[in-house]
Amino acid sequence: MQGIYLHIPFCRKACVYCDFHFSTQLKTKGVLVDAICKEIELQKDFLKEKHIDSIYFGGGTPSVLDKTELVRIFKALAKDFTWNKNAEITLECNPDDLTKEKLLELKELGVNRLSIGLQSFDDAELKWMNRAHTAAESETCVKLAQETGFNNISIDLIYGSKFQTVESWKKSLEKALSLGVQHISSYNLTVEEKTELGHAVSKGKEIAVDDEKSSQQFIMLMETLQKNGFEHYEISNFAKKGFEAVHNTNYWKGAKYLGIGPSAHSFNGVSRQWNISNNAIYVNAINSGTEFFETETLSKLNRYNEYVLTRLRTKWGCDLNYIRSEFGNKFAEHFTETSEAFMPTDLQRTDSNYSLTKMGKLMADKIAMELFM
Numbered sequence: 438m439q440g441i442y443l444h445i446p447f448c449r450k451a452c453v454y455c456d457f458h459f460s461t462q463l464k465t466k467g468v469l470v471d472a473i474c475k476e477i478e479l480q481k482d483f484l485k486e487k488h489i490d491s492i493y494f495g496g497g498t499p500s501v502l503d504k505t506e507l508v509r510i511f512k513a514l515a516k517d518f519t520w521n522k523n524a525e526i527t528l529e530c531n532p533d534d535l536t537k538e539k540l541l542e543l544k545e546l547g548v549n550r551l552s553i554g555l556q557s558f559d560d561a562e563l564k565w566m567n568r569a570h571t572a573a574e575s576e577t578c579v580k581l582a583q584e585t586g587f588n589n590i591s592i593d594l595i596y597g598s599k600f601q602t603v604e605s606w607k608k609s610l611e612k613a614l615s616l617g618v619q620h621i622s623s624y625n626l627t628v629e630e631k632t633e634l635g636h637a638v639s640k641g642k643e644i645a646v647d648d649e650k651s652s653q654q655f656i657m658l659m660e661t662l663q664k665n666g667f668e669h670y671e672i673s674n675f676a677k678k679g680f681e682a683v684h685n686t687n688y689w690k691g692a693k694y695l696g697i698g699p700s701a702h703s704f705n706g707v708s709r710q711w712n713i714s715n716n717a718i719y720v721n722a723i724n725s726g727t728e729f730f731e732t733e734t735l736s737k738l739n740r741y742n743e744y745v746l747t748r749l750r751t752k753w754g755c756d757l758n759y760i761r762s763e764f765g766n767k768f769a770e771h772f773t774e775t776s777e778a779f780m781p782t783d784l785q786r787t788d789s790n791y792s793l794t795k796m797g798k799l800m801a802d803k804i805a806m807e808l809f810m
């Protein structure tokens with residue numbers, strides 16, 4: 438299994454909490470799409486196999502691309518890669534871009550999964566986040582997408598902000614469930630240093646996230662979605678049966694992927710590489726034939742730590758037999774010894790498999806770091 442990720446680094450507005458790579462200079466979209474098409478050609482041999490199982494347009498906000506720009510990217514992909522008709526093709530989008538016409542275009546192009554950044558159903562919160570859409574647009578666009586025939590829709594929701602009480606979060610979840618989507622990704626608001634929110638918190642103009650309240654909301658999230666037929670298959674991701682994200686699941690399971698576009702990461706089983714996180718420098722480098730990425734060959738230690746970090750966050754957990762065969766006895770012994778401290782409250786074991794309990798999910802990354810070598 439392998440996939441291609443395309444990073445579309447444009448957004449209509451900058452959300453206060455966001456530290457992804459993006460620009461609000463949409464007038465440079467055309468030259469960047471040209472560079473992306475050239476990069477596809479340049480990187481065509483990164484993955485040995487030319488057949489791919491998933492295509493993921495992430496960002497940024499890929500829904501800002503118009504039809505001709507998307508067609509150019511699909512044509513460039515089709516020159517060097519093949520995929521089946523039913524391969525998962527996801528496009529991240531924001532509600533304000535999703536008109537009936539746009540949805541029909543996406544369908545025609547072969548996009549069969551939408552990941553919609555709703556984030557909240559509260560207009561005051563959306564305004565504070567500096568989102569480009571309203572709560573009403575969020576609901577309308579999901580219904581419009583369903584009417585257009587999209588039957589694999591994921592929505593993103595954020596919890597933990599100063600606007601969410603446990604009560605209002607309950608209402609948000611009820612609203613999300615009423616939309617009848619197949620997948621929900623939900624993230625705790627984190628205050629990243631170099632964001633507008635980070636600066637405001639450091640100057641005392643905004644309050645930091647309340648960990649206790651976030652934990653309560655996360656527990657409510659897990660319990661409510663599980664009660665309503667969603668499986669909690671990764672710490673931030675919940676899916677109805679048969680709707681786990683193929684692309685992301687492959688990533689969590691250590692499959693190979695090629696990342697195209699500024700800031701995109703790639704992994705071919707041996708090395709990892711990441712592109713320059715600057716649109717102008719990226720375009721210049723692609724056009725002038727100079728280096729546009731850095732590479733790191735992963736040591737056994739790096740691979741073990743990555744395995745623990747990504748797999749522990751999933752329902753599949755970490756497999757001791759795999760750790761022994763892939764990394765050796767020293768790593769397996771270290772894993773067994775360090776995991777003891779978290780049994781049985783935070784970690785549970787079934788045969789050779791270790792996974793997080795409900796309590797453990799509240800501190801997944803902290804536990805993973807303790808298990809690191």
Ligand code: SF4
Pocket residue numbers: 447448450451452455456457459496497498531554
């Ligand atoms: S739309 Fe998404 S990528 Fe763009 S600034 Fe907001 S959160 Fe970040």
